Amino acid sequence: MDSIIDFFLSISPIAGAFYATLFTWGLTALGASSVFFIKNMNRAVLDGLLGFTGGVMVAASFWSLLAPGIEMSPGEGFVKVIPAAVGFGLGALFIFGLDKVLPHIHINFKETEGIKTPWHKTTLLVLAITLHNIPEGLAVGVLFGGVAAGIPEASITGAVALAIGIGIQNFPEGIAVSMPMRRLGSSRFKSFWYGQLSAIVEPIAAVVGAIAVSFFTPLLPYALAFAAGAMIFVVVEEVIPETQQDKYTDIATLGFIGGFIVMMTLDVALG
Numbered sequence: 001m002d003s004i005i006d007f008f009l010s011i012s013p014i015a016g017a018f019y020a021t022l023f024t025w026g027l028t029a030l031g032a033s034s035v036f037f038i039k040n041m042n043r044a045v046l047d048g049l050l051g052f053t054g055g056v057m058v059a060a061s062f063w064s065l066l067a068p069g070i071e072m073s074p075g076e077g078f079v080k081v082i083p084a085a086v087g088f089g090l091g092a093l094f095i096f097g098l099d100k101v102l103p104h105i106h107i108n109f110k111e112t113e114g115i116k117t118p119w120h121k122t123t124l125l126v127l128a129i130t131l132h133n134i135p136e137g138l139a140v141g142v143l144f145g146g147v148a149a150g151i152p153e154a155s156i157t158g159a160v161a162l163a164i165g166i167g168i169q170n171f172p173e174g175i176a177v178s179m180p181m182r183r184l185g186s187s188r189f190k191s192f193w194y195g196q197l198s199a200i201v202e203p204i205a206a207v208v209g210a211i212a213v214s215f216f217t218p219l220l221p222y223a224l225a226f227a228a229g230a231m232i233f234v235v236v237e238e239v240i241p242e243t244q245q246d247k248y249t250d251i252a253t254l255g256f257i258g259g260f261i262v263m264m265t266l267d268v269a270l271g
Contacts, residue, residue: 008156016156017144017210020163021137021203025196027167028133031174032195035188041179044248049172051252054239055259056169057136061228063267064162065139069224072151087222091229095135099237102127129177129198132238135230136166137205142223144206145213151220161270165263170199 008016034041066084073083140163146154178195182188209227213220243252 005157008160013144013148014210017141017206018203020140021206024163024167024170024202025199028170028174028199029196031171032178032192034175035178035182035191041175043246044251047243047248047252048255050239050243051255052259053169053172054235055256056165056263057231057235059260059263060162060165061231063264065224065228069221073221083221084225087225088229091226092233095230095233098131102131129173130201132234133199133202134205135227137202138209139227141206141209142213142227145210146220148214149217157270161266165266
């Protein structure tokens with residue numbers, strides 16, 4: 001781990017944000033590559049993995065984003081929490097707006113959302129997971145941007161810990177795209193290709209977030225909370241409801257608890 005931290009300390013934080021999200025993208029691709037070895041994924045396993053994803057995202061939202069954002073905000077009492085409250089609300093509204101405009105479909109292929117479009121179901125599924133990945137990439141980028149701005153509460157170790165946690169939960173997200181596509185009759189390669197492609201937005205969002213925060217330091221508390229609000233919206237609106245579609249809700253709940261513990265441990269131990 002020390003060698004990883006040394007590497008990120010040796011490069012610019014913006015480059016660090018890019019490389020860190022290349023790692024998270026790579027784990028998405030690794031998850032998507034499961035279609036080459038597994039014909040179908042058991043629904044109980046998928047629900048458990050999705051629950052794990054939700055747990056990681058919720059824990060990251062507090063431990064890596066909201067708590068540091070509140071800590072670095074000036075003032076006391078209500079004044080101190082205003083940036084976090086405003087940023088959190090705006091982040092949720094941002095994903096809410098994209099959810100209403102961007103055409104996409106849920107993993108169960110039953111619920112199409114966004115504007116009406118003749119696009120194929122597989123394209124809509126990729127867009128759904130891409131929507132998940134925007135706040136994840138943004139969260140990593142914002143933390144690295146805080147490092148670039150010299151904010152004491154933003155550290156390289158904390159940013160790397162967040163990237164590791166998001167990378168771990170990206171593995172099941174890759175599966176969640178590639179396996180349903182395979183069931184619809186797509187080839188193994190096509191299922192893999194679109195599965196990994198869903199995370200391409202993460203390096204882009206990370207670099208945008210890092211550059212914005214590094215140049216506009218006062219935005220950092222708002223930006224951290226913005227990423228948290230966006231992630232929580234995704235979890236509550238889509239990830240958790242998806243795990244309740246079948247009879248494996250207990251497995252999904254245990255997966256959520258496991259994901260929360262893993263992310264909390266990573267952030268506290270490394271951040």
